[in-house]
Amino acid sequence: MKARINLLLLVLLVVMNACSQPKVIQGRIKAADSGAPLKNAEIVLKGTKIKSHSNSRGVFNIHLTDSNNVLIISAKGYESKEIKLNDSDPFQVMLVPKGQVMYDVNMPVKEEKLLEEDKTMIRASEDIVVPQMNESFAMAPAASFNTEDYSALKENGFKQVSKAPLSTFSTDVDRASYTNVRRFINMGQMPPIDAVRVEEMINYFDYDYAQPTGNEPVVIHTEVAVCPWNNLHKLARIGVQAKRLETKNLPASNIVFLIDVSGSMEDPNKLPLVKSAFKLLTDQLRANDKVAIVVYAGAAGVVLPSTKGDEKTTIKDALNQLEAGGSTAGGEGIELAYKIATQNFITNGNNRVIIATDGDFNVGASSDGELQRLIEEKRKRGVFLSVLGFGMGNYKDNKLELLADKGNGNYAYIDNFSEAKRVFVNEFGGTLFTLAKDVKLQVEFNPATVQSYRLVGYENRLLNDEDFNDDKVDAGEIGSGQTVTALYEIIPVGVKSPFLPASIDPLKYQNERSSGPVNTNELMTVKLRYKEPVDSSSKLISVVANNANPSIETASASFRFAAAVAEFGMLLRNSVYKNQSNYEQVVALASTSLQNDPEGYKHEFVKLVKTAKALSQASDKNVVGSILDLP
Structure with missing residues (x-):
């Protein structure tokens, strides 16, 4: 009997000792606006001195007591949050930037199991202060993004003026590539080469061109200087500025929000951010505007019939109801959205479908060819398409760029709440109201001054020379x-360059072009064709750019900044034409051109270049340190 009592007491002691052991909780802290991990966030067990800090991936460990399981989580620049925990499974907390409003970010949520190196246990002590975990963890492997799709781009090469004096392309105001590249770099990865479209990076920024002064809705500006990455070459800039209309003078809008609510959209930087973005847009609508909401997952449906723009509570309540789940019937959703837009068509108004998705179409019309034919058929009815990309991991950039190009609309990638505000508040008119459509540029180079030339970017916007005068050929919108x-x-005449195209044998049956009088004052003639939004015939304007050779230092600030962005894009693409390009030169060039930057986008660019430089160096050394803590 005594032995049994002793055994029972031993069992009780073991059980009591086990119950007194602290529970270890593991979690991750992220920014609600971008989904990026937050480093150095402080996690405190309420009512105790027990605390922890998140590492470079936002991961932390902390132990709980039996009497208290409430955490207070805070980070510099973000609103603090209290979380009551129900179990010890890994979880995720999203912190909202201070001064911003995020809609429907319902966190914390259960998350995938954390990496083994994140599971370092904390010491069990009542007054413990947990040190930060090792900051030399490797970054998330590139394989985690291996389902993202990008169309391959073959970089434009140099062309010989004597054989190809004309260069023709469609304008492009899309900016998705820059924000997508920014997302990769801010998460500690260099972007895939095909994700880098240099013209979209350049066109992300405002260059303060003078407004049109005549009756034309657009004006052309030109400037020439020595090329910063190859001082034997010149760099010529063409800038097209569309007339800025006051919001009160913009035509009435008939808009259909087409929202992907499939299972792939459940992440916090997808559907929750989509809803936040569309609520910002709703706040800009007027009484004469109207909005409908269509969603698609396994099937498509109408959440909100066409509703006046001043019924903002009704529109936002409909957005609040949206939840993610199911497969992705993108083609069916587009069909339904266009049907509703057509039923509510406003003559001489802005009729537009705005699609928000990660591009992961897998039900119905989903191939590139099917989607292209569908969009091309719908645009003929006067309903344009704007495309907003969201998320990461399975992002389908190739499909979304195709939709925007063929739908007479623009394409943006929304990587955080601030970008949503830029697209739908700061640039409301440009995002939604087309001023000129089918805009084409054609440049004729003077063989007396130019040996060879290369268009930087625009690889998927090139047109045949004869397309310039063919009004049936689709082009870009502004x-x-x-x-x-x-x-x-x-490459000026007389300059020897390894980049000059290989020569061809003399032609037997065709003489060279008659050179005529030599005119060394002109470098090139720039021609632009455009159509009014409701017209089917184009109008022509043209300007001449004179031959000049000023240094890049004496060029305008906007010229220098555009050159810096182009050079950065070439470095990210590891361009064969980058020549003397380097990150230090990009930073130096951009840093002298930061005037007129009220929103801070240009200053952000400089920091992004510094981060990319550090990432590149870390990759070369196969070491990743604390690279995101840059001044």
């Missing part, structure tokens, strides 16, 4: 107040 910038790298 919205109210928007700009288009294009750069040409030029």
Whole structure:
């Protein structure tokens, strides 16, 4: 009997000792606006001195007591949050930036199991202060993004003026590539080469071009300077500025929000951010505007019939109801959205479908060819398409760029709440209101001054020379107040360069072009064709750019900044034409051009370049340190 009592007491002691052991909780802290992990967030067990800090991936460990399981989580620049925990499974907390409003970010949520190196246990002590975990963890492997799709781009090469004096392309005001590249770099990864479209990076920024002064809705500006990455070459800039219209003077809008609510959209930087973005847009609508909401997952449906723009509570309540789940019938959703837009068509108004998705179409019309034919058929009815991309991991950039190009609309990637505000508040008119459609540029180079030239970017916007005068050929659109910038790298006559195209044998049956009088004052002639939004015939304007050779230091600030962005894009693509390009030169060039930057986008660019430089160096050394803590 005594032995049994002793055994029972021993069992009780073991049980009591086990119950007194602290529970270890593991979690991750992220930014609600971007989904990026937050480093150095402080996690405190309420009512105790027990605390922890998140590492470079936002991960932390902390122990709980039997009497208290409430955490207070805070980070510099973010609103603090209290979380009551129900179990010890890994969890995720999203912190909202201070001064911002995030809609429907319902966190914490259960998350995937954390990496083994994140599971370092904390010491069990009542007054413990947990040190930060090792900051030399490797970054998330690139394989985690291996389902993202990008169309391959073959970089434009140099062309010989004597054989190809004309360069023709469609304008492009899309900016998705820059924000997508920014997302990769801010998460500690260099972007895939095909994700880098240099013209979209250049066109992300405002260059302060002078407004049109005549009756034309657009004006052309040109400038020439020595090329910063190859001082034997010249760099010519073409800037197109669209007239900026006051919001009160913009035509009435008939808009259909087409929202992907499939299972792939459940992440916090997808559907929750989509809802936040569309609520910002709703706040800009007027009484004469109207909005409908269509969603698609396994099937498509109408959440809100066409509703007046001043019924903002009704529109936002409909957005609040949206939840993610199911497969993705993108083609069916587009069909339904266009049907509703057509039923509510406003003559001489802005009729537009705005699709928000990660592009992961897998039900119905989903191939590139099917989607292209569908969009091309719908745009003929006067309903344009804007495309907003969200999320990461399975992002389908190739499909979304195709939709925007074929739908007479623009394409943006929304990586955080601030970008949503830029698209739908700061640039409301340019995003939604087309001022000129089918805008094409054609440049004729003077063989007396130019040996060879290369268009920087625009690889998927090139047109045949004869397309310039063919009004049946589709081209790009420019919205109210928007700009288009294009750069040409030029090899002047008399310069020996390894980049000159290989010569061809003399032609037997065709003489060379008659040179005529030599005119060394002109470098090139720039021609632009455009159509009014409701017209089917184009109008022509043209300007001449004179031959000049000023240093890049004496060029305008906007020219220098555009050149810096182009050089950065070439470095990210590891361009064969980067020549003397380097990150230090990009930073130096951009840093002298930060005037007129009220929103801080140009200053952000400089920091992004510094981060990319550190990432590149870390990759070369196969070491990742604390690279995101840059001044």
